[in-house]
Amino acid sequence: MPVGTQGTVKAVSPLELHDLGAQIILGNTYHLHVRPGEKVISRQGGLHKFMGWQRPILTDSGGFQVFSLARLRKVTEEGVHFQNHLDGTPTLISPERSMEIQRDLGSDIVMAFDECPPHPCSYEEASRSLELTLRWAARSKAWWEREANEDRPLVFGIVQGSSYAALRERSVSGLMEIGFDGYAIGGVSVGEPESEMMRAVESAEAFLPLDCARYAMGLGTPPQMIEMIARGVDMFDCVLPTRIARNGTAFTRHCCLSLKNAAFAEDPGPIEEGCECYSCQNFSRSYLRHLIKAEEILGLRLVTLHNLHFYLKLLRTARNSILEGRFSEFRREFVSNYRPNERTSIAS
């Protein structure tokens, strides 16, 4: 899912997203609540109509941003009291408020409200936080049952539990008792080493039902996604392809290219030979480097288009290789040809 934080996938139009083959995008509940406000969007006919996007939208719960962006945060049983990062308005987001906001946005997949503990986090703290998240998950689900809305969106629960396998298992079983339409793995890619992140996913996924979508939140680099798919994950959202594009960094199947590099000043080739995206079909690395050095908007637009094309195509290819029974081969080949690069760290 390309990430549309503030009601737009950064630098990209809905028509371009459609042509890229994006099937679903993510909207950020916290950001849209703060600006322009879910009531404004609701009165404009909902987020789909507001932003001109007809396909599905998943909204996060707001929890992650409340814990990463908001100020003067105070967590109580009821919910989280905070002052927003824009104008400091004192706000309470509770499970019920999060559901109301996501309902007003007109989301197709809503996320239960969760607490996101920081990394590192003690076992005791992770355990306390996890139990709170489970109680909030039950209240999130109950809110939709009270609404008794026939057209209600899918509701996903979020697995927490930090790096502790026992807590991840406890989280999954608690969520499954409540019963959700799909399950997300949260609290990953929050600063922990990659091996720890993989173990957190593994210790959750073993207990997740096979017939529900599994969604790893806020991930990842190309090989991380392929490794997660190998572990049974179905869905991802990540700011990486759009964010690093705005810094002039492009994905290829081998590595990341920083297009600012002087080596590309007179390179007549595309970002990636054989790529079908608009940028690669029409523009040289030389031109893209010039646009990025000159801080031209078209430069970051073109690299964003390429990176989204790359991500969406990578996931389509992975899906097809599963359907055709040759995923292991695809995984081995892709991961062994890909050279990780320091520039591709994620910070959401």
Added chain:
Amino acid sequence: MPVGTQGTVKAVSPLELHDLGAQIILGNTYHLHVRPGEKVISRQGGLHKFMGWQRPILTDSGGFQVFSLARLRKVTEEGVHFQNHLDGTPTLISPERSMEIQRDLGSDIVMAFDECPPHPCSYEEASRSLELTLRWAARSKAWWEREANEDRPLVFGIVQGSSYAALRERSVSGLMEIGFDGYAIGGVSVGEPESEMMRAVESAEAFLPLDCARYAMGLGTPPQMIEMIARGVDMFDCVLPTRIARNGTAFTRHCCLSLKNAAFAEDPGPIEEGCECYSCQNFSRSYLRHLIKAEEILGLRLVTLHNLHFYLKLLRTARNSILEGRFSEFRREFVSNYRPNERTSIAS
């Protein structure tokens, strides 16, 4: 002509420009010389190939930017010595160098190198400058004759003479003696009152040949262009539609709208009712205001598309009304319905 200062019309792709119906765009010789350099562009196959634009390109002479941007400027008979605004590299641009650069860019219409005197300017100073510009114009033309290039671009001369009718007349007759493929009126919209600008155009155009294109440089607002067309001007270039778009200001046939205005926060209508552009067909003022307030790139993209559509359609409508013999009616109606607005001043 939409303005493509650094090898891109700001925020717009060549495909979008094509779809907007732009027939020709302007490239800035000074900017492209400074970065990435005309030799880089030439080795990449010329500006058309570099930026992916197949239709005609007019390049300015570099004179205007040398006089408005460059530092430590010294004008001699040979040309202008200066340090560029980016890294201070000492540079000479002479008429011959300007022609070489424009040749390397692969321009379709090149401008003779000119001196741009500031406003206000004494009669003596304007007269001295004008005579220098005429000698430079002769050298510009002679350079192309020495090249003896069968496929040479069209070469346009630039009328100077500040606000002095006698000097404008002298400039035109001097240029016509040399003989150019078209004639531009320069040194307008440099800070003088609009009435003075109109008189400067009038005092030049009366003496220009009827069978050559006439181009008013760096203009203008919608009613200014219509008034210039009434005075026989055929071509314009202006940063206004793209520049004010990036500030969230949109043109309509009645006035300019600042989309940041709180009045638009919940306005479900398009920028302009009945407009066929992508923005107006798909997005509300409410959404555009949100994007602009949130400093989202899509916001300035959408307003830029609208403004370019507005400008290009206005000029197509003016042209058709001339062909159909009803230009006076069109002019009267458009100008009387348009309410000028302080936000639309031009500074190139």
